[in-house]
Amino acid sequence: MYQLQILWKQQGQWENTVFTPRDFVACKYLWEEYTKHYGLEHSYRIVEVKSTMDCDTPMADVYGG
Numbered sequence: 001m002y003q004l005q006i007l008w009k010q011q012g013q014w015e016n017t018v019f020t021p022r023d024f025v026a027c028k029y030l031w032e033e034y035t036k037h038y039g040l041e042h043s044y045r046i047v048e049v050k051s052t053m054d055c056d057t058p059m060a061d062v063y064g065g
Contacts, residue, residue, distance in 0.1 A: 001050070002027040004034070007043035014045065021049050 001021035005014045019030060027046050034044050 001048070002046050003049045004030050005045050005047055006034075007045070009041065010043055014047075017044075 002024050003021045004017045004019050004027055006017050007014050017030075017034075019027075021027075024046070031044050031046055034042075038044075
């Protein structure tokens with residue numbers, strides 16, 4: 001899973017955008033669109049994140065998780 005992050009006004013700290021983590025192709029599409037429209041004002045990057053869907057529930061074994 002990948003997360004799109006923003007560096008607001010080209011300064012400060014990198015922050016996650018409002019978009020949830022998604023596959024690389026979808027995240028790259030968002031990066032391209034936002035860079036095209038807002039790239040002069042803000043910076044964007046894609047970072048890999050750990051899956052948010054850990055399957056450690058009692059039923060995980062039943063469903064193969």
